[in-house]
Amino acid sequence: MKLTIGHMYPDLLNLYGDRGNILTLIRRCEWRGIDIEVKSITIDINTNFTDINILFLGGGSDREQKIVSDDLTLKRMKNFKSAVEDGMTVLSICGGYQLLGKYYQIGTNNKLPGIGIFDAWTIAGNKRMITNVIIEAKINNLKFKMVGFENHSGKTYLKNTKPLGNIIIGSGNNGEDHTEGAYYKNAFGTYLHGPVLPKNPEFADYLILTALKRKYGNVVLQPLDDTFEYNTQNAIIKRFLKI
């Protein structure tokens, strides 16, 4: 078996250890004998996503998001949307997540259009939400805890899109409605920035499994020794939930 990861704009959207997510997908596949290839998708390199099994978009600063917004909406919107409809696995974080919504309103006269995978929009806030985060993730019938760190001023509001989970500690989408992230089919967005996958192995494996299923039909993932992964997750839960 083989999976291809498309890393979108690695030169533009690359903040806060995004590299850790790619590394985690690579290792967790490697440990199970699944071949993996990473392809960089940069500006002007056109793609119809047919060769991509897992698409990754990281975080970026406002300046870089503008360049990405143009490239996404002008050149890729149609192909991107139909690949998601077809079940392509997508993980988008922070800046990348915001541009998969309908728009990101930065100032009164500055509105960055997104591609509308999620029925969501983002409005720049005055206060940065910077803290450790613990959520209860709910993906279809699955429920598990996830931990991470958030650092964003954009407030994201969801309409007809499900959140990735509910906030236990932290701000999440907007600091108001206790939701965190979003998902539609197999496309996910979250503010748990940077290395969200290493210490959330259920989520990492969920992405790998959905990608394998779309490509190969019914597949079962071989379990791994996740002692280190859960020790890291539990250390954060213990410390910040004080249990």
Added chain:
Amino acid sequence: MKFFSTEIGKFTVFACKITGKGGTSLPGKLALKINPKIINELIKGIKGDKIVITGTNGKTTTSGLIASILKTTGKNVIHNREGANMSSGIATVLIKNSNIYGKLKADIGVFEIDEANMPLLLDDIKPNIVVITNFFRDQLDRYGELDTTIKKVKESLNKLSKDSIVLLNADEPFTAAIGDDLKLKVMYYGINDHINRGYGLSPSFEQKYCPSCGDKYIYKEVFYGQLGDYYCPSCGKKRPKLDFSALNIDINEDGISFDLKYKDRLFKIKSHLFGIYNIYNVMAAVTANLLLNTNINDIINGLDNYKPIAGRLQKTTLNGKKAIINLIKNPIGFDSTLSMLKEIKRPLNLVIAINDNYADGRDVSWLWDVNIEDFVVNSKINSVVASGLRAEDMALRLKYAGIDAKKIEVINSIEKALDYISSVTKDELIIILPNYTSLHEVNTFLKLRGDDK
């Protein structure tokens, strides 16, 4: 007010001494609460030049070198040597150097300032030379985005007196761009040699875009991180012309040497510091001193006299076994440290201690930006202990870097981690890599055991 707040500060210095607390910030913090203008008032006691050093990496070494050279000339130098580089740290060092009437006497002031605090402090200090080393991603959770920090630094520079000199690292695109349309005298230093040793492939490579037109910079040379000789193919913007350049660079186990070219003169420079990034630190220090008209012999002697402060390649022993301590606090610093360690042929026993206290930055995501994979492939690693408040995160990072999980111990207590590593070590070398607040814990532990010599 000056009298009273200096008194409070002095009393706190004394209290810190008898309680054994470091006291590099607290006295100043209290004094500033009582009199927010205390820095502005005390600093008038410095009769001569005032030099400010800021940037992400290299502040402590560069300012230490500048101060060491100036001391060699016999001048009375005030310098926040312990690296407390926010308002409270600057106020503390001024209080420590003034008498009980709030009078301070010094020839010259050398101040390392945190880049985010610089806009707040520059107006009080009014330096006549400002050195900016580089801007890397560092503690983004505290500073927000790099762009904002750089913009604020630039705005604060424009408020300085017109005869001040700003000395910029030309090889670092963010820093060099600060010189564009600055209303002060700007001079640039950089490398004019071929020394790429694979640093260009670092995952921390950050800025590659032209600030004028947004196109990608093309690099003729990459020295480390995003530092190099670059130009923009669209608008023609390029690395500024170098006023001071390093040529004929040599790096070996004993240190670094190079020729510094200024106008038509060539100075032979040597330092026992090593690593490519120290070429920039040494160059900045020499350059600043040339601008201060320091004699070249004093410069050479001052470089030689310089002792790195605690935690910068500090040599020590643990249970009689050789150990080296080096601070790691951001991806590029960690990367450079690992590149240096790759040169050591002996097997290594590592303690990596990561805290996430406020001073460290609460976010440890940056650990994933370090190219530990490359280090694991190219070094002999006997055992590794992950320690500190974020020991589990560090251990997980090491596992994904490719270290056999059986070789990784997780010991949160730094004291216990150091005890453990010294017990498993035989003839090999111990390498202790703490981040900011864990370095203090390491040094406290070594002092208690009398191992700090």
